[in-house]
Amino acid sequence: MRLNCITPPYILSRLLDSDNQAIREAALNTLLTTARLRGQRDVRGPMAAAVATPGDGRRTIFDCKHGTYLPRARIARSEGDEPVSDAPVNRAYDGFGATKDFYHDVLQRNSIDDRGMQLLGYVHRGTRYNNAFWDGQEMVFGDGDGQVFTDFTGSLDVIAHELAHGVTEHTAGLEYHNQSGALNESLSDVAGSMVKQWSLKQTADQADWLIGAEVFTPDIDADALRSMKAPGTAFDNKLFGKDPQPDHMDRYVDLPDTDEGDYGGVHINSGIPNKAFYLVASGIGGNSWEAPGHIWYESLKASTVDTQFQDFADTTFAKAGELYGVGGPEQEAVRAAWDGVGITLTPPKNPRGR
Numbered sequence: 001m002r003l004n005c006i007t008p009p010y011i012l013s014r015l016l017d018s019d020n021q022a023i024r025e026a027a028l029n030t031l032l033t034t035a036r037l038r039g040q041r042d043v044r045g046p047m048a049a050a051v052a053t054p055g056d057g058r059r060t061i062f063d064c065k066h067g068t069y070l071p072r073a074r075i076a077r078s079e080g081d082e083p084v085s086d087a088p089v090n091r092a093y094d095g096f097g098a099t100k101d102f103y104h105d106v107l108q109r110n111s112i113d114d115r116g117m118q119l120l121g122y123v124h125r126g127t128r129y130n131n132a133f134w135d136g137q138e139m140v141f142g143d144g145d146g147q148v149f150t151d152f153t154g155s156l157d158v159i160a161h162e163l164a165h166g167v168t169e170h171t172a173g174l175e176y177h178n179q180s181g182a183l184n185e186s187l188s189d190v191a192g193s194m195v196k197q198w199s200l201k202q203t204a205d206q207a208d209w210l211i212g213a214e215v216f217t218p219d220i221d222a223d224a225l226r227s228m229k230a231p232g233t234a235f236d237n238k239l240f241g242k243d244p245q246p247d248h249m250d251r252y253v254d255l256p257d258t259d260e261g262d263y264g265g266v267h268i269n270s271g272i273p274n275k276a277f278y279l280v281a282s283g284i285g286g287n288s289w290e291a292p293g294h295i296w297y298e299s300l301k302a303s304t305v306d307t308q309f310q311d312f313a314d315t316t317f318a319k320a321g322e323l324y325g326v327g328g329p330e331q332e333a334v335r336a337a338w339d340g341v342g343i344t345l346t347p348p349k350n351p352r353g354r
């Protein structure tokens with residue numbers, strides 16, 4: 001089964017070296033669970049078969065009550081229900097709502113598949129589970145170990161990041177390894193940050209551009225999982241080391257295409273296109289979800305399973321020209337942004353042709 005997890009494997013593996021036994025055990029259990037789920041054929045919830053039915057992004061949040069077998073989870077809140085007493089249920093419900101509304105209002109997309117796919121969320125999965133994931137049909141949230149990680153429903157950009165993996169799956173289908181995988185990761189961060197900025201009505205200048213600022217407990221010295229504005233600076237602490245993300249092609253990290261290698265560093269090299277999007281948004285100015293978001297979304301739809309950084313950069317330049325005018329400030333901001341991360345756009349073969 002394909003799993004898109006929010007917690008990068010390099011953080012969990014560093015926690016295996018912690019002096020604190022409880023932290024080590026929670027990290028190990030999370031890593032083992034994730035590996036086991038990847039090997040399973042089916043652990044889906046009872047409604048998974050119904051998700052193909054158009055539902056205008058109808059939300060259902062289930063409570064796993066610390067179990068791991070999704071079919072046993074109970075419905076905690078359905079579309080239109082009043083808030084319940086359990087905060088993670090309401091946060092998942094509201095996070096799904098904000099993400100669905102963003103796609104609908106800003107990008108005119110009807111839920112993840114653009115056909116009204118239902119949004120299913122499972123909270124309180126397992127005990128001390130340090131992850132949240134999208135499995136292609138539903139989003140599942142752990143509560144965190146309470147020492148390093150807190151409950152994963154607290155971060156709107158994490159929720160939007162995971163649902164955006166579904167959007168990518170239903171559009172370009174970028175393969176989850178090496179550069180196409182890092183692009184896949186980056187496009188989820190871009191969507192995650194845009195949904196947060198849109199919901200807070202923040203301009204590109206006002207936004208913090210952090211991903212997962214809320215996933216750590218207050219005891220942990222880390223700003224977030226990642227910084228799109230300054231990749232490589234989200235954390236630097238004794239417990240899990242320094243943020244390994246590069247912000248330029250000169251620092252691209254070559255890693256093996258294995259589970260341990262983060263499939264060629266998909267959560268690491270995503271720093272490069274993340275920084276490019278931040279540079280476009282700050283170069284154009286105003287709201288990231290306007291011109292920058294539309295250029296990126298149209299480029300996602302024009303991409304394929306094996307699109308590489310260079311291909312994507314060239315596509316964003318072409319889309320900026322189509323949408324906002326050839327040679328306009330948007331197109332120039334796109335060129336400058338990719339230059340800023342060490343990617344020079346491919347010159348057109350026939351400059352006078354289209």
Ligand SMILES: [Zn+2]
Pocket residue numbers: 004005006161162165185188
């Ligand atoms: Zn992801």
